[in-house]
Amino acid sequence: APVRPSRSGALSLEDCFALALGRDERIAVAGEDYFQGTLLRDRAWAALAPEVGLRGTYLRQQDIAPPPGSVNAPSRLDYNLRARYPLFNGFRETFAMRQAGGIVNARRETLRQERQNLLLTVAGAFYGVLQAQQEVTTLEESVRLQQERLREVQARQRLGLARKTEVLLIETQATSAVARLVRARNALESSRERLGLVIGAPADGPLVDSLRDGPPPEDLSALIRAARAGRHDLMAQEANVRAAQAQVAVVRGEFAPSIDLVGNYYLRRTGTSGDIKWDVLFSLDFPFFQGGASRARYREAASKLRQSRLLAQSLSRQVDVEVETAYLDLKASDALLRTLEAGFKSADENYRLIQEEYRHGIGANLEVMTAYSFLENARLDLDRERLNRKVLWLRLKTAAGRDYGEAW
Secondary structure: OOOOOOOOOOEEHHHHHHHHHOOOHHHHHHHHHHHHHHHHHHHHHHHHOOEEEEEEEEEEOOOOOOOOOOOOOOEEEEEEEEEEEEEEOOOHHHHHHHHHHHHHHHHHHHHHHHHHHHHHHHHHHHHHHHHHHHHHHHHHHHHHHHHHHHHHHHHHHHOOOOOHHHHHHHHHHHHHHHHHHHHHHHHHHHHHHHHHHHHOOOOOOOEEOOOOOOOOOOOHHHHHHHHHHHOHHHHHHHHHHHHHHHHHHHHHHHHOOEEEEEEEEEEEOOOOOOOOOEEEEEEEEOOOOOOOHHHHHHHHHHHHHHHHHHHHHHHHHHHHHHHHHHHHHHHHHHHHHHHHHHHHHHHHHHHHHHHHHHHOOOOOHHHHHHHHHHHHHHHHHHHHHHHHHHHHHHHHHHHOOOOOOOOO
């Protein structure tokens, strides 16, 4: 469905994801793979259906004087309806249908996994913009405060209450804050360009963070079990294993005989068989020797089956590692957030107290500058980690095989 931003033109993470879905080439390629898989299934079904066709022949030969009693004519036109039905073919068509079903399931799960991978890509770009935007806001406030402080110190200097060095120190700090703000604004523009590239649309408007993350489950083993049961890439690989098993059975069927039933109904027939309107033919084909071609195909299919099983085992271990890593990263982020929040509260209180002491002539200007520097860094670190935590939360959701709106 087309994305309809709010009246203010703001985009949420869901809006950006919907835009990216309609424009991402990897999703489109995976979708085409899935469509081609459904065609393989249609072809497998068609192999079980009878073949019906109209066949016509026209023969023109040298016109000579026919011997007495000959019925050969110089030209013959025959046409008939022909139907063929495979009665037995070593169950190759049945196993081919199973193979096609496995391929369709694998490609469908691959498409779903690509959607989840795209969500992580969009989320990384989306929260990258929000981080840069928050940093710009913080530094704009810093520049404003530094300019106010510079005017205050300049006024104190005119009254003889501050030295020239104090003014120069504040000017240096204000200039540094402006430089950091310029770099932050450039980083914000780059982040918006990256988000626009991901979603395939301009990302110049405001962004709205509507994601509500929460605490992860305490039981890591339960998350790993859920990932083994719900990860789309694992399900895709398991479907590939089933398709490889069916392919082995298809090739094994080449060693079995095949029986076909062919029927003809003649609409026009000339010659000695002109009065015969229909016939039925049973044919048996038993391949005794094909130069080892069938055996080679069977050994190749068995090798691909072993290879597919090895890939499934490797992916299963990789999923366990991804879930555990994402879980520990999120736990570490929660611990870091608690530390940063405590540090921010201390830095904020320290700055207010030192500023009050300075205005009463107790504290030094250098102490005020140092306290504000700590406060600014604490605010930037806290804001950055709060947004980073949401990306880590989405990563754990994806690693556990859950959509971000789905319960644990």
